[in-house]
Amino acid sequence: MKGNRxxxxxxxxxxxxxxxxxIDLVVEDEKVVEAIPSIGFVHRGLESLVTKKDFxxxxxxxxRICGICSFGHxxxxxxxxxxxxxxxxxxxxxxxxxxxxxLSRMHSHILWLGLMADAFGFESLFMETWKYxxxxxxxxxxxxxxxxxxxxxxxxxLRKDVPDDVLRGFxxxxxxxxxxxxxxxxxxxxxxxxxxxxKGVGYISKEDAIRLxxxxxxLRGSGVAIDNRTRGYAAYxxxxxxxxxxxxxxxxxxxxxxxQEIYQSADxxxxxxxxxxxxxxxxxxxxxxxxxxxxxIEQPRGGACYYVHASGKKFIERMRVRTPTxxxxxxxxxxxxxxxVADVPILVVTVDPCISCTER
Amino acid sequence: xxxxxxxxxxxxxxxxxxEMKTDGRRVMQICAxxxxxxxxxxxxxxxxxxxxxIKVTIDPDTHVPSITDLFENAYxxxxxxxxxFGISIDGISHDYKGGLYRTAVESPFx
Numbered sequence: 434m435k436g437n438r439x440x441x442x443x444x445x446x447x448x449x450x451x452x453x454x455x456i457d458l459v460v461e462d463e464k465v466v467e468a469i470p471s472i473g474f475v476h477r478g479l480e481s482l483v484t485k486k487d488f489x490x491x492x493x494x495x496x497r498i499c500g501i502c503s504f505g506h507x508x509x510x511x512x513x514x515x516x517x518x519x520x521x522x523x524x525x526x527x528x529x530x531x532x533x534x535x536l537s538r539m540h541s542h543i544l545w546l547g548l549m550a551d552a553f554g555f556e557s558l559f560m561e562t563w564k565y566x567x568x569x570x571x572x573x574x575x576x577x578x579x580x581x582x583x584x585x586x587x588x589x590x591l592r593k594d595v596p597d598d599v600l601r602g603f604x605x606x607x608x609x610x611x612x613x614x615x616x617x618x619x620x621x622x623x624x625x626x627x628x629x630x631x632k633g634v635g636y637i638s639k640e641d642a643i644r645l646x647x648x649x650x651x652l653r654g655s656g657v658a659i660d661n662r663t664r665g666y667a668a669y670x671x672x673x674x675x676x677x678x679x680x681x682x683x684x685x686x687x688x689x690x691x692x693q694e695i696y697q698s699a700d701x702x703x704x705x706x707x708x709x710x711x712x713x714x715x716x717x718x719x720x721x722x723x724x725x726x727x728x729x730i731e732q733p734r735g736g737a738c739y740y741v742h743a744s745g746k747k748f749i750e751r752m753r754v755r756t757p758t759x760x761x762x763x764x765x766x767x768x769x770x771x772x773x774v775a776d777v778p779i780l781v782v783t784v785d786p787c788i789s790c791t792e793r
Numbered sequence: 794x795x796x797x798x799x800x801x802x803x804x805x806x807x808x809x810x811x812e813m814k815t816d817g818r819r820v821m822q823i824c825a826x827x828x829x830x831x832x833x834x835x836x837x838x839x840x841x842x843x844x845x846x847i848k849v850t851i852d853p854d855t856h857v858p859s860i861t862d863l864f865e866n867a868y869x870x871x872x873x874x875x876x877x878f879g880i881s882i883d884g885i886s887h888d889y890k891g892g893l894y895r896t897a898v899e900s901p902f903x
Contacts, residue, residue, distance in 0.1 A: 455895065469887075473876075473894035646820055646866035664842055725795040727837070729821075729844065738822050738837065740795075753835075755822035763866040766887075792894075 437461055441774065445474050449552045449778040452788035456766075456781075460774060468769035470762055476792040483752040488514060488722060491749065492587055495739075498754060499790040500581045501544060504537045505732045506790075507586045509739035510752065512666060512730070514588050517722035517743055524668070526590035528709040531668040532600070533576065533583065535698035535705075539610070540569040541733030542650075542691040542698075545785045546617065549688065552782045553630040558620050565613040572603050590715035600706045607699045618692050622685075631685040635768045635780045638682055645764040648757035649735020650694065651784060654687035656680045661731035672704045684783040691785075721745050732757055734785050756790035795835075798846040803855065806836075809847050810860045813838040818845065820860075823870035825878040832880060836860070853879070861886035869893070877901055 438461050445453030453474035459467040482494050495510035496503040508530060515522065522530075543566040550558035570580045576595045577583035585592050621627055637647065642655035652659055653676065660676040662669045677693045679686035723745035729738050735757030742751040765784050772780060801809050818838035826833045828850070834857065836847040851857060859882050861868045868887040874880040876894040879901030 469889070471889065471892050471895050473896040476894060476896050643819055644865060646864075659841060661842070725798075727795060727844070727846075729839075729842075736821075740822075740824065740835065740837075742826055750828070751826040753822070753824040753826070755824070759869065760822075760866075762869055 438466065443777055443781075447778065449548070449782050450786075450788075451548070452786075454781075454786065454788050454791070456769070456777075458769070458774065458777060463774050465769050465772050465774060465777065468766045470766060472788065472792050474792070475789055479793045480752050480754060483749045485748065487747055488743070488749050489588055489718070491752070493582075493584060495752075495754070496582050496584065496586075498756070498793055499787055501541050501787060502537055502732045502734065502737075502790065503582050504533050504586065505730060505737065506739075506754065507583070508534065508667070509728050509730050509732075509737055509754070510741070511586055511588050512728040513726045513739045513741040514722050514743075516726045516728070517724050517741065518588070518718065518720065520589055520716055520718060522590045522716060523713050524710045525594075525712050526714045527668040528671075528705045529576075529591060529595050529714070530586065531672070532595075532603075532702050532705045533573070533585070534667060535701045536569055536573050536576075538733040539695050539698045540566055540573070541785075542695050543569065543610075543614070545691055545782075546614075546621065546688075549779075549782055550621075552779050553627065555620070555624075555627065558617060558627075561613070562617050565610045565617075568606055568610050572606055575599055575602070587715075589718040590713075594714045597709070597711070600709065603702065604706065607702060611696055611699050614692065614695050621688055621692060628685070630779055631688055632681075632683060634684045634776055635687075635772070635783050636683045637764055637768055641767065642682070642764065645767055646760050647735075647764045648737075648760045649732070649785075650687050650690040651735060651757075651761050651764060653678045654690045655682040656686075659736070661729050661736045664729060666728070666730060668705060669701075671708065672701050674701055684779065687783055687785075721747060722749065732790075734758055734787060734790070735760065754790075754793055756787070756793070758784070758787045758791045761786075762791070795846055795848075797844060798835075798848055800848045800850070803849050803851060803857065806847070806849055807858055807860065807863075810836065810863050813845065813847075814863045816840065820864045820867050820870070823867060823874065825874045825880055827878065832878060834874070834880070851880075854881075856881045856883050858882070859884040859886070875901075 496507040722743040740753040
């Protein structure tokens with residue numbers, strides 16, 4: 434106790450948290466005046482493993498940074514190594530990578546919708562959204578053989594091809610998912626009980642979003658049009674899409690951005706399937722990587738950096754992964770200041786926190 | 794060498810970071826790399842999609858000035874460098890004093 438202040442520990446175990454993070458909430462009555470985060474409960478030291486694993490094997494370690502955006506982590510690392518070794522993957526490999534990227538984004542955003550519904554106590558909406566997430570996982574399984582860790586990407590391309598008939602089979606499934614999400618969208622965007630938990634809650638202005646280093650839907654939900662897919666990696670330079678933003682800046686705005694990005698991802702996948710070239714999927718890799726490179730990609734939760742420092746040996750000297758959830762922590766701490774204690778769980782979920790990513 | 798990277802001395806760090814601020818950039822990441830017995834600190838700044846890096850090489854016992862007066866969100870990266878690599882950083886706006894990473898194994902690790 435300090436004056437009329439007290440500290441309420443939030444986490445590391447909490448009903449809204451699938452993963453452990455601890456936040457000390459300094460409160461005055463029911464208002465939070467300061468939030469002090471601490472992490473490390475699932476820190477696995479994956480970055481330092483790069484000095485002990487063959488640079489080719491490290492792809493599988495990178496994938497295991499997180500179970501939701503595992504494909505993106507594998508891609509980020511692979512892309513950095515491919516730049517260092519001057520490897521240009523085939524166009525078919527790039528298109529398939531883009532499809533898997535966007536399936537991961539749909540999966541992640543739908544997962545978030547479900548968690549959000551669960552956080553504000555709308556259990557049937559939670560189950561309905563996750564029904565469509567299963568369809569995405571089925572597609573990922575059909576393409577890669579895995580539902581969480583895919584192990585399909587490797588330096589130089591892909592470990593296996595995804596046949597055209599499997600890809601075409603995704604088209605009716607995508608329509609079903611979009612139809613289902615449209616029905617859920619009505620609840621998220623216009624149900625009065627839901628609006629009461631989202632509208633005006635956790636407001637971050639455009640200026641604060643930039644100043645505090647926000648990433649992804651958190652940034653775009655505050656009206657900042659930055660999406661690292663426009664950097665043109667994989668096949669993103671060959672598909673059409675617009676950056677989705679919201680001027681609301683609150684939990685509602687972030688929810689809107691994620692829902693619209695689900696439809697956008699489905700559209701990008703359709704474009705890729707229509708235009709996928711029919712050539713090889715792998716370029717042979719010779720030698721060892723040498724030099725430094727940083728890849729920046731757009732993971733479902735936002736921009737992620739993969740820095741690799743290699744010295745022409747089997748083992749790499751340093752891999753640094755800056756994940757979007759880690760970048761969003763300062764804004765989360767800022768957002769919690771001044772909120773009611775009862776709103777803390779919703780606000781933590783609205784960031785779409787991935788603690789495995791944050792801690793690595 | 795990483796593209797768009799400037800290697801500078803530690804005593805010019807704050808001035809260089811101020812230039813980044815004036816240029817309208819934001820902190821994308823800060824990290825440390827152990828090279829032999831020294832540490833390389835890599836500061837990455839971005840303006841929309843244009844990425845620039847500043848690299849500073851320091852000895853293990855060197856004290857590094859915090860850049861949180863210029864970039865508020867840098868406190869997270871500076872606390873991380875302190876907790877995982879043992880880098881001493883002076884003047885962090887939110888200094889968790891080793892409490893950001895609560896690990897069962899004693900840190901720093903590198």
